[in-house]
């Protein structure tokens with residue numbers, strides 16, 4: 001099992017993603033710089049959290065135009081699973097791989113801490129190992145996590161089962177408490193909460209390890 005983590009200037013969860021992937025796959029992921037134009041053959045691409053390009057213009061807007069993202073889009077279209085966490089989710093919407101946008105949190109404040117999510121989809125590689133209605137506790141840490149899309153898009157996402165995770169309480173103003181969404185094919189997931197930060201009791205929880213184990217088993 002080979003994986004890749006995309007690293008941009010001011011990514012800050014790339015090391016966490018690297019450690020989580022090593023823990024579940026046994027292999028070191030390829031750390032791929034944003035300016036690279038090619039990805040090695042991999043079974044999974046992770047775009048980690050952070051403040052790529054200082055969140056300049058809009059969070060994720062500049063990283064979405066990085067050379068490597070053209071290759072990520074090509075892989076996603078060819079069916080490779082792509083996971084965007086927090087800033088990675090922002091990059092995926094800015095790159096057009098996922099619908100909607102991540103706006104400034106309602107209330108303007110940076111939100112930080114463990115939040116509970118409910119699993120809403122079990123029909124994608126990312127969620128196959130989970131149970132519908134299962135609760136997961138993942139940390140959030142963002143100022144632009146307020147997921148918005150027009151009503152037609154939101155209804156379509158709901159109707160097609162593409163809401164992967166929902167917060168059980170209001171966290172940042174997100175429409176319908178959406179915490180994570182899938183693309184139509186189910187091989188691209190964007191989520192604001194951070195599973196890579198809870199992969200051991202030493203880090204305050206193991207729900208992230210459960211998430212990554214399920215994902216790796218689904219694509220093995």
Ligand SMILES: NC(=O)CC[C@H](N)C(=O)O
Nearest residue numbers: 049050086087142143144
């Ligand atoms: N943890 C992160 O990835 C932070 C995401 C982001 N740039 C924000 O604060 O909205």
